[in-house]
Amino acid sequence: MTDENYEEIDLAKDIEKVNRFARRELSPEEIYCFPLVLCDNEPDRDNERFSVSALEELAKLFVGKTGIFDHDPKGKNQTARIYEAQVLTDPEKTTSDGEVYTYLFAKAYMMKSEKNSDLIKEIDGGIKKEVSVSCSVKKKICSVCGRDIFKKSCAHKKGEVYNGKSCVHILDEPSDAYEWSFVAVPAQKNAGIKKNCTSDSDRLCEEVSRLLYLADTVLPLSVIKKLVYNADKERLCEIKTELEKKLSKRPVVQLCSELALKSASKKNNNSQFRL
Numbered sequence: 495m496t497d498e499n500y501e502e503i504d505l506a507k508d509i510e511k512v513n514r515f516a517r518r519e520l521s522p523e524e525i526y527c528f529p530l531v532l533c534d535n536e537p538d539r540d541n542e543r544f545s546v547s548a549l550e551e552l553a554k555l556f557v558g559k560t561g562i563f564d565h566d567p568k569g570k571n572q573t574a575r576i577y578e579a580q581v582l583t584d585p586e587k588t589t590s591d592g593e594v595y596t597y598l599f600a601k602a603y604m605m606k607s608e609k610n611s612d613l614i615k616e617i618d619g620g621i622k623k624e625v626s627v628s629c630s631v632k633k634k635i636c637s638v639c640g641r642d643i644f645k646k647s648c649a650h651k652k653g654e655v656y657n658g659k660s661c662v663h664i665l666d667e668p669s670d671a672y673e674w675s676f677v678a679v680p681a682q683k684n685a686g687i688k689k690n691c692t693s694d695s696d697r698l699c700e701e702v703s704r705l706l707y708l709a710d711t712v713l714p715l716s717v718i719k720k721l722v723y724n725a726d727k728e729r730l731c732e733i734k735t736e737l738e739k740k741l742s743k744r745p746v747v748q749l750c751s752e753l754a755l756k757s758a759s760k761k762n763n764n765s766q767f768r769l
């Protein structure tokens with residue numbers, strides 16, 4: 495897809511898409527919609543980048559996912575949700591890796607309220623935004639030798655140049671997208687996209703540790719993690735399913751906002767999405 499596919503936000507039209515995610519029928523007057531770039535194929539400060547096919551996959555995974563504004567630690571209810579995402583290209587721009595610049599463009603909505611009126615003004619004012627996304631990928635490929643370094647590491651180092659080509663790690667085959675956060679920062683050169691990508695098995699270990707911890711086990715988190723990281727991955731999947739079943743039966747009220755957001759987006763239900 496190209497930039498010509500870029501669709502301006504038309505509230506009268508987009509309200510239908512928004513309402514697919516809302517708990518009750520919302521009117522265009524009640525919501526504020528804004529565009530954002532979630533991620534792209536430009537190598538980041540860590541010399542990692544997404545493959546174009548990964549961006550296509552993430553476009554599907556991020557729809558419906560909740561994001562938080564973390565510029566204000568007191569702004570508890572400042573959350574937004576992505577209602578549409580698509581991959582776009584800028585044919586006039588080339589990445590440092592020599593590819594056509596390709597990015598994941600999304601539209602998000604939030605409820606209008608007195609509390610977030612300043613935030614809406616900031617976004618409207620075109621203040622540069624830094625977006626950070628969190629997802630897991632199945633593969634991390636070395637751009638020099640093509641090896642999936644999740645399976646076996648190679649001799650190439652990120653950021654070093656081999657035969658005139660800089661080594662980057664290409665994040666490929668995303669399996670899940672978690673949350674995203676949005677920081678309105680004053681215009682600055684390096685404002686951009688940060689990503690937090692982990693391997694599937696790391697993510698599984700983290701998730702099982704978290705669930706075990708929430709299940710009121712008497713073990714401290716450090717011990718849980720040691721056990722989980724050494725456990726058989728197939729068994730961990732089973733444990734995860736069991737724990738999720740068990741935990742879904744009780745009200746989740748006392749979690750910190752980040753955990754609440756995580757579990758809300760994971761379970762893909764609206765119950766904890768307080769807009």
Ligand SMILES: [Zn+2]
Binds near residue numbers: 636637641650
């Ligand atoms: Zn390599």
